[in-house]
Amino acid sequence: MATIELSGICHRYPGTPDFALQPTDVTCEDGQTYALLGPSGCGKTTLLGTISGLLRPAAGRVLFDGRDVTQLETRQRNVAQVFQFPVVYDTMSVYDNLAFPLRNRWLAPQDVDERVRAIAVLLDLDTDLKRRARGLPADAKQRVALGRGLVREDVAAVLLDEPLTAVDPKTKWELRSKLREVHAELAPTLIYVTHDQNEALTVADRVFVMNAGRIVQEGTPQELFEHPAHTFVARFIGSPGMNIVACELAGASVRVAGRAFSLNERAAALGARGSAELGVRPELARLGEQAVPDSHAARVVRVEDFGRHRIVTVDLGGERFAVKVADGLLPREGTSLWLSLPAEHIRLFANGEALR
């Protein structure tokens, strides 16, 4: 296992004017799990390709434990990769599939056997070892593909490119759980590419959120959810995403459509003034039937029922807020409710970037 460092990596596909990947620096520490998260076309698969060597970057260096591997072929890099659609060698048995990467590197047969059996037990494939890989269901095939990656002890990193796409939604959590279990056991450096927020936040210790060829934020899932560094992240993480509305900063308070809300000490200490954007998560904004200090009347424009909660959209002088409401409150459209924004949950942005 290795620490993987990318410095100044960028890439442009031939015949396209724009960089698919802007110059980027990334460090993945040994034995951690990372996710590259972003909408399609954001450059995450390109970034993964430069690590695996399936793609040669236009500029920049790729270092594995400080060793420059930029010019090395995939075969020489010692990385393992699991692809979007499960790749198994159809005609081989599960055993031979798992043994394949080891045999290609001329390991002694008894070592091969030992490693294959250990990995098969870990991935619950031990009873299927003699079966032909072709007949397996999609999630088992993907476990075989994962096993081929993990079977090598010398592997620098295990790269996963949207590995759950082809897996039945009902069994996805099992594979995610397996992945965390495997990681707890073997501690490989895992790099997981996905466009699915849930998957990234579930699987990874740290997440790189990417958009338009660059990394907009790196952080733990909780940091991304609670302290987005960019309005893109604020909207992208969470369902529904964070409310972002225009506001006017005035030192210790913030005005939205002319209504003042107080800020907490940390935000007030910034002393910022002028136009900015205010963000608040739907689950952290409050709606009530009674006025409380620091609350303003807002008109209910929409009520959506999700069973376990409702999302109420209110209009405050032209700015809209979605608020998640648990049991007990059943607002009618067109009525007024009192909206308050707890000071500790207000996030401020200017030009898309978080004010800190």
Next chain:
Amino acid sequence: MTRVVIEGLSRTVDGRMHLEEIDLCLEPGSFTVLLGATNAGKTSLLRVIAGLDAPTSGSVRLEDAGGEPVVPPRDALAMVYQEFVNYPSLTVFENIAAPLRARGQYKKDELERRVRAAAERFELDGLLERLPAELSGGQQQRTALARAMIKEADVVLLDEPLANLDYKLREGLRNEIAATFDRQSTTVVYASTDPVEALWFGHRTAVLHEGRLLQQGEARAVYDAPADECVARAVSDPPMNVWTAHSSEGDELAVLAGLVLPCPTHLSGLSTGAVRLGLRAHRLRLEPRDVFDVSIPSELELAEVTGSETTLHVRNGSTRFLGQVEGVHRIERATPLDLFFDPADLFAFDAGGGLLAAPHSRGDD
């Protein structure tokens, strides 16, 4: 204004029952969500309604408001599939225009106006000259939806149209589907595996399981009082936890390993003996809310982030169940957890799975 009347409908393929004795009446202008797991028979039913497959017995009738049959039925129908089905060699414009061209209904100007209006509604304005292969998944499905809309069919069948999209795209497209098909006097049947969609569209729902229709009614009513365990699982996301318990004269309930709780008032009528207790995942909490909460000692298997919530896959002894808590939490595997819930939130089912008692709905109080 078309009514779809399904009577005693069964369909068997190679000796396997795909649909069994289904009776369902879809009123003109209604929006019905067919809810069920994969292979529950949703697609089979839609295909029979569309006339693509023949029923083995029973019938499907399309009637107008006066009860007269609609002829020919196929012109009155539009269908959108889970896979993004478009004509690969036609541009987005021609794809949307296809149903109108097939009928030769409008002059050039009128046709163009209608196509552009449909494209605008589904945010395809700038993409009219592209081919389907040059579109993202979301845009391809928008094209298919625009084509279904332009046909102005009386009956629109939507077979999990959002299943292959990720949730951010789903949020947007769901709004557009509601806006498009709600305001028309269209009879809509929307198949889905996601109970949230049934509630969100907020009209009627019909729950299918293994080819049988288990329950139908107002979505919220089905959610609040599911007829049996099967329906309860299908209309809860994540699926409802159901545990075997022992009731002692309606005083105490013994559930899970070593957990005995006082019987909540709505379950006081239970007789002594075995009972199945159901609890929705979001009713479990990491902190007690008040003195009525009881705790389940458990161990975490996986904390899975779902939107703005975290789903906890936990285990108590050998029983696995799910909890769902607000916010994004990072909890390591194999961490011991105490989860809390209020017994007033429990559902009770009899040994056969039928509903005995449901908690009081919190939605309307």
Next chain:
Amino acid sequence: MSPHAKPRNERAWFLVLPVCVLVAFNALIPLMTVVNYSVQDIVSPDQRVFVGWEWFKSVLRDPELHAAFGRQVLFSVVVLAIELPLGLSVALCLPRGPGGSTWQASLCTVLIAMPLLVPWNVVGTIWQVFARTDIGLGGAVLTKLGVDYNYALDPVHAWGTVVVMDVWHWTPLVVLLCYAGLRAIPETYYGAAAVDGASRWAVFRYIELPRLSGVLTIGVLLRFMDSFVIYTEPFVLTGGGPGSSTTFLSQHLSTLAVGQFDLGRASAFSLIYFLPILIVCYVFYTLMTREERS
């Protein structure tokens, strides 16, 4: 009255009717005619005698036929053994640009497909000229190299020439089939193989060959059937000679039917001829569908 009571209505039969008529005229009626002839001795248009299995017995005892059958089987085997590996090898060498076709690939495909566009009798004529020792490029070069080459006299040379001609004519079909099969293999498989450290041979053995098994089966089937009924090209090139060294089954049959106007024997022969093809097709078909099911 339900509009859906009969979605598969009677009208569908009318749509199939033309095909039924076509098949009847195309296959059934000629086949029945042949069956009719094979059990009768037609002495004159008005005088027919039912002879039962006699023609079949006589044909099966015919040593000429045995020899032609042996030659036919040998020819098909040789041709398959050359064309499949050769076609596959050529297909593997063709450029396969990632994510789509390049102009080089298109050009190669067109060039390779050329022999397929040449009519069969023209192929025979081309090779007849090509193999001539006086003015033919191939024949002249061989003579210059000191080979005493003459396909018109030497049975081995005649055989070699017919085989090479068939290889020239039909290998492109195998190439195109294999090339299409190779192009259908997702790029991901090659990526996975690179990650697993697979050698070029391993990539071929474990990815390309299994993924090509379908098209290869079709290739074997097509080439077997075509080579087993080969007629025009050797007829034009060698006329079945020297002696009867390149007389294959179909030519033997046509000599019987047209040359000697021995309709009863020829019909019995046709039906017997039909059998091996039917059996081989059936076997391959079951193999192929079983592959698909698993």
